[in-house]
Amino acid sequence: MNDSQKLLIIGLGKMGASLLKGLISEKSLNLGISVVEPNANNINTDFISNNIDHYLSIDEINNFDFDIVIFAIKPQIVKEVCEEILSVSKNKTFSLISILAGTKIKTFERFFNNYPIIRTMPNLAASEGSSITALYGNSFVNNNLKILTEEIFSKIGDHFWIKNENDMDIITAISGSGPAYFFYLTECLSTIAIEMGLNVKDIDKFTKMVAKGSSDLMLSSDKSVSELRENVTSKAGTTEAAFDVLDDSEKTFYNLLRSAIKNAIKRSKELSD
Ligand SMILES: NC(=O)c1ccc[n+]([C@@H]2O[C@H](COP(=O)([O-])OP(=O)(O)OC[C@H]3O[C@@H](n4cnc5c(N)ncnc54)[C@H](OP(=O)(O)O)[C@@H]3O)[C@@H](O)[C@H]2O)c1
Numbered sequence: 001m002n003d004s005q006k007l008l009i010i011g012l013g014k015m016g017a018s019l020l021k022g023l024i025s026e027k028s029l030n031l032g033i034s035v036v037e038p039n040a041n042n043i044n045t046d047f048i049s050n051n052i053d054h055y056l057s058i059d060e061i062n063n064f065d066f067d068i069v070i071f072a073i074k075p076q077i078v079k080e081v082c083e084e085i086l087s088v089s090k091n092k093t094f095s096l097i098s099i100l101a102g103t104k105i106k107t108f109e110r111f112f113n114n115y116p117i118i119r120t121m122p123n124l125a126a127s128e129g130s131s132i133t134a135l136y137g138n139s140f141v142n143n144n145l146k147i148l149t150e151e152i153f154s155k156i157g158d159h160f161w162i163k164n165e166n167d168m169d170i171i172t173a174i175s176g177s178g179p180a181y182f183f184y185l186t187e188c189l190s191t192i193a194i195e196m197g198l199n200v201k202d203i204d205k206f207t208k209m210v211a212k213g214s215s216d217l218m219l220s221s222d223k224s225v226s227e228l229r230e231n232v233t234s235k236a237g238t239t240e241a242a243f244d245v246l247d248d249s250e251k252t253f254y255n256l257l258r259s260a261i262k263n264a265i266k267r268s269k270e271l272s273d
Pocket of ligand 1: 075
């Protein structure tokens, strides 16, 4: 890999900061990193001690010579940010990596015609190095850029390439939003336990440990998730009684979750249009 690659991250919010944290945790990538972030509170001392150049706005960049630009801003401002980058980059081509939900490659191609562009969908577990990130590139993405992109996203978890960009809407609804579903389930368990009269000092720690234990088991076991579920569900036991309601003949829980995912996919498509 070329040691002199220069990387610019635009937007250092929850996702941009997680990515940066992963990139500076190991020096193996040897990238020169700069960031654009208007909110000075998002710049912590770790970043400063790692020689990261910080710009408060794109128009502060005098000499634009970046090889890779990662877009980590909200999708709502993508067009104005593309225009600003176009104006400061003065036709210097770079590789563009986007983590924006619901923003198609063709949106970027309108501004950056013939540029290598990679669309990705990580999730919030990036801050723990446990994201699962989907990657999709246009026809200008070469093998070296693919390898570098894989190295970047390996710093925040696991990754995989997809062949059809339309799959991003499903991936966004399942894994982009996914942590929120698990948080919600944990939140519901805490609230219900309290409603049922349980008096535990730290109820959130109690239900979070249930979530952690289940997740550890799913990842370490050779068994499928349905086998694991069956292992907890002994005949005529308490879990079976719960599943009599959750997995009734109307499949109420499954159908509700399915409708929720379909609505998230619909929203992802609306944002893309
Ligand atoms: N959060 C998730 O779980 C998740 C998962 C997958 C993908 N994504 C995608 O990741 C992207 C970022 O999400 P996020 O949750 O990290 O949002 P966020 O926390 O709001 O971060 C966006 C950052 O961009 C900054 N910003 C605003 N205008 C800017 C500009 N002109 N130039 C440079 N930076 C600018 C914002 O600063 P201010 O706060 O001062 O406005 C903020 O710090 C979104 O497109 C989202 O779709 C998010």
